């Protein structure tokens with residue numbers, strides 16, 4: 001089977017592509033920039049905003065992993081015509097990456113979720129909680145761990161059931177390749193809900209140096225996201241999502257990872273130990 005993986009060079013898409021290939025299928029990674037020559041695997045230039053890149057990406061494809069364009073407040077006007085075009089081109093299955101905080105039918109990605117249920121025969125929607133990978137790489141939390149030894153949020157002591165991108169990708173791969181289509185939404189969490197203070201304590205243990213959680217005003221979070229280069233509308237969405245966390249909405253765990261993949265989800269402590277070197281870095 002040939003699977004088109006939009007966002008194929010990103011956090012989840014790279015893992016989904018590798019997982020599809022490990023099971024003996026073909027993954028076509030799609031994105032705006034060609035990966036480095038040594039990255040390996042098939043890649044196609046693809047831009048959600050450029051419809052002329054959509055046809056070539058869809059040639060011969062049977063299933064699509066849909067990663068919404070990053071940083072776009074309402075991706076539905078780009079994604080819905082693409083889904084129609086993919087159906088016409090013969091794609092039979094779609095797996096959308098949404099988020100636990102985005103209800104079906106809500107503006108933006110929630111509209112795409114609803115359209116899949118209504119228009120498509122074979123589909124699944126992934127609704128992960130917050131990614132453990134937000135604390136490594138180029139995410140603003142990761143940068144402040146390196147530069148300030150702190151994580152600033154407006155979430156107070158509220159807990160989040162952080163999930164490893166490896167587990168999200170494992171559920172995605174099963175949703176793409178299982179002979180019986182799932183035709184449902186999967187709320188995906190890690191094994192336990194943690195406050196950002198508890199996350200900071202685990203990161204401190206792994207890093208071998210103190211990392212603190214700073215509970216700050218939502219307006220301060222918004223200012224720092226904009227200063228980090230995020231568009232204003234997107235920074236506002238993220239700050240509103242911290243309000244959802246503050247209300248306790250993310251303080252719950254599901255059995256999705258174990259029931260779909262047959263193995264338990266990765267804990268934040270195991271994730272932190274595996275990334276100890278990244279957490280120890282300063283700068």
Ligand SMILES: NC(=O)c1ccc[n+]([C@@H]2O[C@H](COP(=O)([O-])OP(=O)(O)OC[C@H]3O[C@@H](n4cnc5c(N)ncnc54)[C@H](OP(=O)(O)O)[C@@H]3O)[C@@H](O)[C@H]2O)c1
Nearest residue numbers: 007008009010011012031032033047048069070099130131
């Ligand atoms: N972080 C969290 O805690 C969290 C929690 C729940 C849900 N989510 C959802 O996860 C998604 C992000 O997933 P991710 O972390 O796997 O992504 P990511 O690591 O940010 O990677 C984004 C990928 O999309 C491609 N891309 C970006 N804009 C594009 C465009 N306009 N056209 C075509 N390709 C484009 C990028 O490649 P190029 O730059 O080369 O195009 C890259 O491959 C978001 O939709 C977010 O809502 C995140």
